[in-house]
Amino acid sequence: MRSTLLLCLAFAAPPALAQAPSPGDVVINEVMYDPPAPQPPGNEWLEVLNRSGRTVDLGGVAVADDGDVSAPVAAPLALTPGAFAVLVRNGEAFAAAYPGVPFIEVDRFPTLNNSGDRPALILDGAELDAVAYTSAWGGADASLERRDADGPSVRDNFATSTAPAGGTPGAPNARSAPSGPPLPPGSVVITEVMYDPALGSAGEYLEVFNATDDRTVDLADLSLNDGGPLVDRPAPLAPGAYLALVRDPAVFRTAFPDAALLDVGGAASLPNAGGAVVLRASGAALDSVAYNPAWHRPELDDAAGVALERRDPAGASNAASNWSSSLAERGGTPSAENSVGLADRPAPRGDLVVTSPFAPERGEAAEITYALGSEAALVRARVFDGGGRSVRELEPGRLSGSTARLVWDGRDDARRPLRAGIYVVLVEAVDVAGGTTEAQKAAVVLAR
Numbered sequence: 001m002r003s004t005l006l007l008c009l010a011f012a013a014p015p016a017l018a019q020a021p022s023p024g025d026v027v028i029n030e031v032m033y034d035p036p037a038p039q040p041p042g043n044e045w046l047e048v049l050n051r052s053g054r055t056v057d058l059g060g061v062a063v064a065d066d067g068d069v070s071a072p073v074a075a076p077l078a079l080t081p082g083a084f085a086v087l088v089r090n091g092e093a094f095a096a097a098y099p100g101v102p103f104i105e106v107d108r109f110p111t112l113n114n115s116g117d118r119p120a121l122i123l124d125g126a127e128l129d130a131v132a133y134t135s136a137w138g139g140a141d142a143s144l145e146r147r148d149a150d151g152p153s154v155r156d157n158f159a160t161s162t163a164p165a166g167g168t169p170g171a172p173n174a175r176s177a178p179s180g181p182p183l184p185p186g187s188v189v190i191t192e193v194m195y196d197p198a199l200g201s202a203g204e205y206l207e208v209f210n211a212t213d214d215r216t217v218d219l220a221d222l223s224l225n226d227g228g229p230l231v232d233r234p235a236p237l238a239p240g241a242y243l244a245l246v247r248d249p250a251v252f253r254t255a256f257p258d259a260a261l262l263d264v265g266g267a268a269s270l271p272n273a274g275g276a277v278v279l280r281a282s283g284a285a286l287d288s289v290a291y292n293p294a295w296h297r298p299e300l301d302d303a304a305g306v307a308l309e310r311r312d313p314a315g316a317s318n319a320a321s322n323w324s325s326s327l328a329e330r331g332g333t334p335s336a337e338n339s340v341g342l343a344d345r346p347a348p349r350g351d352l353v354v355t356s357p358f359a360p361e362r363g364e365a366a367e368i369t370y371a372l373g374s375e376a377a378l379v380r381a382r383v384f385d386g387g388g389r390s391v392r393e394l395e396p397g398r399l400s401g402s403t404a405r406l407v408w409d410g411r412d413d414a415r416r417p418l419r420a421g422i423y424v425v426l427v428e429a430v431d432v433a434g435g436t437t438e439a440q441k442a443a444v445v446l447a448r
Helices: 002-008 091-097 249-255
Strands: 026-032 044-048 062-065 083-090 120-123 126-130 144-146 158-159 188-194 206-209 222-224 242-246 261-263 273-282 285-291 308-310 323-325 352-354 364-385 390-408 421-432 436-446
Touching: 026 120, 026 126, 083 091, 188 242, 188 273, 188 285, 242 249, 249 261, 352 421, 352 436, 364 436, 390 421
Parallel strands: 242 261
Antiparallel strands: 026 044, 026 144, 044 083, 062 120, 120 126, 144 158, 188 206, 188 308, 206 242, 222 273, 273 285, 308 323, 352 364, 364 390, 364 421, 421 436
């Protein structure tokens, strides 16, 4: 069977024109170490690719792995530029799983361990290519495919095949993704860090932002710190879009039920004491943030459940002035524009607006809208009766943005209906960072 299938391989050049490959000319393009059911476990194989611009002779090439070396491929065996060859351990099993696909059955083909291994292509003692995979790369019940044929043999450049047959031996990879021009630093940046979520470490997340004008970025090509790809499937991020990278989707959804997310598991682990997070593409840093709890606003005695948000994606990644506490009621704005920013928005008016009169017996409530003179402050809002007594605390001292809206239902702190009359709403704000305080008040008529 083996010799018949070898004749089917598309080796167009005469053997006399084929040359011995140099390191990097021929690479391992696909690794099947964990065949999907119902294939037998021994149906392991490697696909090799001639990525050089010349015809090479695979004769004499052997597969090595942890000291084990196969028998060499019989010479001559010409492989034209861009062509594939499939080296298999069990020809009968491979032919049953991939009928019609040409292959080369290699004697003494080394076993490829599911936990990780380092298959290499050897010629006359020289290593042409090697892929030191681990199970963390993917490849469970499917092959590992090289994404960019011209890229290095590293984790970022491999992904689990999405082909229905579990692999694409002898054909272009399902996960092929030529890298194109390298992403420049700053093209994708970190814009939000939730390192101390109220629901525990499982609720941690990072937010990233595609700062390019016209380039969709596949987040599967990116990694955090020295880890592997963020995900093992395509994850496009459009220009100008934000996306939360979350540790546990179920816990994240509890706090942010409507926010888009990308599950990156432990890659988003964030120490509460602060730490460095490096976003990489093909090993090169796109952005690096050494976040610090001291970047939170000083009004916050306890920042648990409050994310650090970046004011300006184009600003310095590690300038404390470019980060501040989220002013969102939920404690963060994952996958959306941040609640803090630069002073290019209309200046607050510095007044208090209350809907008055209102009649609770008719189902009405008073809407109270305030606008502060500072970007953010600790806000306390209370309602006083005609005798100057505080009857309802609407806001006990929450960190608020420059504008917010409160609702009063006409009841006191004990939830008892109050009598009709004139009441005074008092809003007090303290901006510790700016060293300012302000108070706003307005009358409201409670009618029956």
